[in-house]
Amino acid sequence: MRTLSGWGRFPRAECRVVAPKGEVELRSAITSASSAIARGNGRSYGDPALNRETTLLLRHADRILDFDPATGRLEAESGVMLADIIATFLPRGWFVPVTPGTKFVTLGGMIAADVHGKNHHKAGSFGDYVESLELMLADGRVVRCSAGENPELFAATIGGMGLTGVIRSAVFRLIRVESAFIRQEILRTRDLAQTMEAFEALRDRSYSAAWIDCLARGRNLGRSILFCGEHARVEELPARQRSNPLAFAKRNARRLPPGIPGFALNSWTVKAFNQVYYAANRSGVKIVDYDRFFYPLDAILEWNRLYGPRGLLQYQCVLPKRKAAAGLTMMLEAVGRAGTGSFLSVLKLLGPGRGMLSFPMEGYTLALDFPANPRTLGLLSWLDAIVAAHGGRVYLAKDARMKPEMMDGYPEFAAFRKLRRAADPSGKFSSLQSQRLQL
């Protein structure tokens, strides 16, 4: 038995962990268990990768199985880390089509949570690039799923939080890039209306996301720093990088000192940080390496400990475009009033989603994080009410505490449930989250 948690370190649970080696061991682990869930690198925030009876640890199954340099088609086991994929293929001129904000996620996790990135408004989610996957079902059978083979199971597995089976391997496509650098544009906005206008005006940018000052109130409410980016072409690079555009300096990640108390992040420190951060980022254009642009937080290993021993609660929701301005204003006001400043608040425009339990839908997504404590739980219930009232939904990969009613935000939930019952009649695949939300 081991005490496990998600990246938010809340909640924690005693779980029996099994790390099967290969297909035979995985099959016997699944068939002999009455309840199980797959876990990759444990980067979902809350409880979707926790099962007390059997948590199947798959991060050791991380082999790259096939790659076609003509098309960028990559086949790999589900435990392979995004960081490894990038380290292997970026020097050859390939990058992932969609990346979340950390590279310490596994391929299986990216599919199960159908992760999105700063390019969702143009490129869609990670699932849109998955050609096929191999899924081990509750009875131990391995089935191949794609748009042509078992299409319904394929659709349900993308974003399905591991509830249809265990993803053993997947085939997806990489995209061509000329350099390891991003041409970054920064635009500072004064308030929410201006931020949303900027997103619309800059729709054609490949990547865009805004850091939003969640403690700014009154006429500054919603003031943001919008970061846009394009994969830099060779001729856009500074002269010294042009000869070797795919080379990048590896940064040494730092670790936080141990024993950071829970009160280190409070409304004063967050406010001070926000003031400095807002002032320091002026509008302009510069060339930055991919690591700095996509994964600024990966530079601090175990940054989740910043929230002290009680852990953190991340909250990410999306509101449909039509109601976004009103809903976001209410949410930001609620956060401002509560005074529990969110250290990292991100706003982003999403494009149309792919249905089932996949999170993205056309509209604005807001991600906030807070220290895990009773006050935060109260605030988040209030935010849930705002999200529900505006026809939005909450991201399952970040959730640790919402109520089953919030699944109403997923119109295809009933269809997902039906498919899941057909694939796994006994409901073997389940997590603390799926039990809590009655998925």
Added chain:
Amino acid sequence: MTTVLVVGARSDIARAIARSYAGSGCELILAARSPDALAGDVADLKLRYGTAARAVAFDVLDTAQHGAFLDSLGELPDTMVCVVGLMGDQTQSEHDVAAADLVMRTNYTGPALLFAEAANRMVARGFGQLVGVSSVAGERGRARNYVYGSAKAGFTAYLSGLRQRLAQAGSKVRVMTVLPGFVRTSALADMETPGLLTAEPEEVAAAIRKAEAKGRERIYVRPIWRLVMAVIRSLPEPVFKKVKL
């Protein structure tokens, strides 16, 4: 082209070691009882590092065939890493002779006799490196794992003696003893271990490569283990008998 043979290649530590060598451009030979299970690893090494890799069948318990196995490889590898290990179940090993015997042969007799054959061939050739992954469990027999520990103690002693013999004979063949401590592998997935004392498989590989570069011959993967084991070794027997470790 440097060729590296990794024996016991199905383990997580072995995979990390193979990747580290492949990343430096070495050619890899992965050996395990069922080489078919290594097809993914071979593909992985080729795709990640563009180096040559192949899998071969090898049974560490079949000691009579060790010499023939080495001769079947074509050229004798430059470096051989033995990651073979079987923890077994201590309680079972206490009562079941066959189970204890398997643990002993897998951790001691098999690896030691393989290195005996390999060392003689490397000495005749004039160069080579033998890396034995042993265990801190062999530093002092403890109630919770002394069957495994005693076998690892045998392997550690064997490596030590072999190293001294080769050095005194003026051979250039090097012998390295690796003492990993806790490693976050599939085998330890369900065990709560202190973070400070627990290494990732990649750290084991990195420690071996660093030791190789610096000419170190006996290494703890995490330096703190040197201190921990020094304390455990130095406990007087009357005290040691009473503490739970």
